[in-house]
Amino acid sequence: MRALVIGSGGREHALLLGLSRDPSVTELHAAPGNAGTAVIATNHPVDANSGDAVVALAREIGADLVVVGPEMPLVHGVADALRDAGIAVFGPNAAAARIEGSKAFAKDVMAAAGVNTARAESVTSVDDVDAALDRFGPTWVVKDDGLAAGKGVVVTPDRDAAREHAVAVISGGNPVLLESFLDGPEVSLFCLVDGETVVPLLPAQDHKRVGDDDEGPNTGGMGAYTPLPWLPEGMVDRIVGEVCRPVAAEMVKRGVPFSGLLYAGLAIGSDGPAVVEFNCRFGDPETQAVLDMLETPLGEVLGSVANGTLADLPELRWFDGSAVVVVLAAENYPGSPRTGDPVTGADTEGVLHAGTKLVDGQVVSSGGRVLSVVGRGADLAQARAQAYERLAKVSLPGAHFRTDIGKAAEDGRISL
Numbered sequence: 432m433r434a435l436v437i438g439s440g441g442r443e444h445a446l447l448l449g450l451s452r453d454p455s456v457t458e459l460h461a462a463p464g465n466a467g468t469a470v471i472a473t474n475h476p477v478d479a480n481s482g483d484a485v486v487a488l489a490r491e492i493g494a495d496l497v498v499v500g501p502e503m504p505l506v507h508g509v510a511d512a513l514r515d516a517g518i519a520v521f522g523p524n525a526a527a528a529r530i531e532g533s534k535a536f537a538k539d540v541m542a543a544a545g546v547n548t549a550r551a552e553s554v555t556s557v558d559d560v561d562a563a564l565d566r567f568g569p570t571w572v573v574k575d576d577g578l579a580a581g582k583g584v585v586v587t588p589d590r591d592a593a594r595e596h597a598v599a600v601i602s603g604g605n606p607v608l609l610e611s612f613l614d615g616p617e618v619s620l621f622c623l624v625d626g627e628t629v630v631p632l633l634p635a636q637d638h639k640r641v642g643d644d645d646e647g648p649n650t651g652g653m654g655a656y657t658p659l660p661w662l663p664e665g666m667v668d669r670i671v672g673e674v675c676r677p678v679a680a681e682m683v684k685r686g687v688p689f690s691g692l693l694y695a696g697l698a699i700g701s702d703g704p705a706v707v708e709f710n711c712r713f714g715d716p717e718t719q720a721v722l723d724m725l726e727t728p729l730g731e732v733l734g735s736v737a738n739g740t741l742a743d744l745p746e747l748r749w750f751d752g753s754a755v756v757v758v759l760a761a762e763n764y765p766g767s768p769r770t771g772d773p774v775t776g777a778d779t780e781g782v783l784h785a786g787t788k789l790v791d792g793q794v795v796s797s798g799g800r801v802l803s804v805v806g807r808g809a810d811l812a813q814a815r816a817q818a819y820e821r822l823a824k825v826s827l828p829g830a831h832f833r834t835d836i837g838k839a840a841e842d843g844r845i846s847l
Contacts, residue, residue: 432457432458433460433496434450434496435462435488435494435496435497436450436460437462437477437500438462438501440465440785440798441758442712442718442785443461443468443501444468445718445722445723445783445803446713447468450498450729451472456730460475463476463479465787465788466787466788466789466795467777467784469789473492479503479504480503480504480509482509483512485497485513486516490516496734497519497520499513499520499521502528504522505522506525508524510523511524519734521691521733523689527687527688527690527711528711530710533577535576538608540681544677545677546673546678546706549611549612550610550611552609553606553608554597554607554609563609568593570588571590572610572611573587573596574708575605576606585648585649613705614700615698615699615701615847617636617698618697618699619717620634620671621635621692621714621721622675622695623732623741625690625739625741626689626739627680627683628679629675629679630744633658633724634658634670635659635717636717637654637716638652638653638833639653641764641833643833643834644835650799652714652717653758654758654833655719656814656836657724658724659840661840661843666699669704670697673703673704674695678693678709690736691711693710693711699847716800716803723754723805724749724752724753725750726747727745732747753807753809754807754814755815756803756805757803757806757832757833757836758785758804758833759801759804759827759831760799761800761830765799768798770786770795771790771795771796772796772828772829773828774796774825775794775826775827777825779821781806781821782821784801784802785800786798786800786801801830802825804821804822811837812841815841818836
């Protein structure tokens with residue numbers, strides 16, 4: 432099997448690494464890829480948001496399977512173009528990708544499916560912001576109703592900060608979504624979806640805030656771990672039954688069946704799971720940890736969705752233990768990150784590239800989240816130890832990372 436992965440981040444490096452372990456995968460290609468993917472795949476320059484460009488590349492290399500990693504190409508219809516060309520693709524069409532591309536659309540789907548989620552209100556005019564804010568709080572959740580790479584959300588007890596973000600979003604041309612605050616620990620659950628067939632992967636927990644102890648602004652994700660020792664037995668089945676399967680069925684009912692990876696971000700409160708958000712693709716950095724635990728060949732898994740045979744896929748097999756991923760971010764991230772700095776020590780096991788490129792043979796930083804470092808062990812403590820040992824061997828001027836990824840769970844400080 433010749434596999435092509437579209438994207439250039441840590442998620443795409445993890446997908447390529449997983450595919451490289453599948454004996455049925457004979458060639459690996461990345462587009463555009465990064466300095467790390469170049470080690471295990473052939474990188475190709477491409478406009479990832481252009482269906483015509485991606486189809487042309489897939490035909491040129493004779494791709495048997497194309498995996499679209501990021502949300503933007505999916506929302507722009509790249510998967511549609513590939514399907515229309517008769518090329519097997521893992522990723523939803525543009526109509527189904529609206530589950531992430533429009534938070535208002537996602538809310539409408541959830542309402543129709545009877546899925547528990549936060550109360551929400553869409554605001555399109557700056558003149559209406561103050562009155563709308565009065566109907567929420569004392570913790571405000573303000574979301575950009577569009578694609579913002581995981582950084583379009585402000586959760587704050589500061590009304591002025593909430594107002595500032597709302598006004599900025601509307602002034603930028605997008606509606607803003609105000610939501611009631613959902614209390615309880617958060618869970619990320621990836622589900623393979625093929626129409627009404629839903630197969631969950633391991634649950635994970637992301638760390639969105641930039642600093643230790645969940646201080647500072649939201650980011651695209653500073654680290655994650657899987658599985659969740661504090662999650663009650665049967666909760667994954669409950670999430671699938673109460674959230675993911677009803678949403679998949681509602682999408683079919685609307686004539687926009689979902690095919691690909693449905694990511695449910697949830698808060699587990701006293702009355703059970705409630706949806707914070709949906710994504711239409713693998714989440715980053717949870718993907719790096721979850722796929723490190725997958726024993727079933729990844730090509731077989733992704734191919735079953737792309738070819739419409741997910742219902743026939745044998746039960747997934749997982750390695751024992753835990754996995755932890757820690758993100759190494761560039762100076763000033765999540766603001767305007769510094770780029771172009773040399774990266775050393777990143778050519779070792781467990782180090783996945785995200786914001787990197789090769790300049791005259793030297794790996795340099797090219798984005799905000801530069802690397803993600805994975806550790807696996809018999810338990811969470813061992814996985815954390817390995818991740819931070821590997822991270823200590825990497826050098827990037829001005830870089831920063833969280834030191835407490837998975838620590839609260841290791842210490843038993845998370846409970847429902």
